[in-house]
Amino acid sequence: MQNVRVVQPKERPNKGLSVGTRDALSQPREVDVMAICGVITTKEVLRHTATIVREFGPTAYMRCCFAILRGRRTTFLNCVFAV
Numbered sequence: 001m002q003n004v005r006v007v008q009p010k011e012r013p014n015k016g017l018s019v020g021t022r023d024a025l026s027q028p029r030e031v032d033v034m035a036i037c038g039v040i041t042t043k044e045v046l047r048h049t050a051t052i053v054r055e056f057g058p059t060a061y062m063r064c065c066f067a068i069l070r071g072r073r074t075t076f077l078n079c080v081f082a083v
Contacts, residue, residue, distance in 0.1 A: 038075045042068050056080050 063079040
């Protein structure tokens with residue numbers, strides 16, 4: 001005969017919330033949260049050259065390259081939809 005351990009569920013104060021919301025609220029507040037900054041990097045531009053040129057055109061790719069050469073922090077959307 002095997003020993004079986006029965007674990008009682010913990011009381012959950014946010015009982016009516018969805019699982020994802022309940023888990024998010026139960027996390028400690030000091031935890032670092034990943035934020036998306038949206039700035040393009042040299043590695044991303046060079047790695048995805050073919051996709052950028054194929055989907056957005058050579059002009060958008062050149063704008064990305066010029067932004068990298070200038071050391072300017074910019075987003076991909078700013079390169080594609082330059083005014």
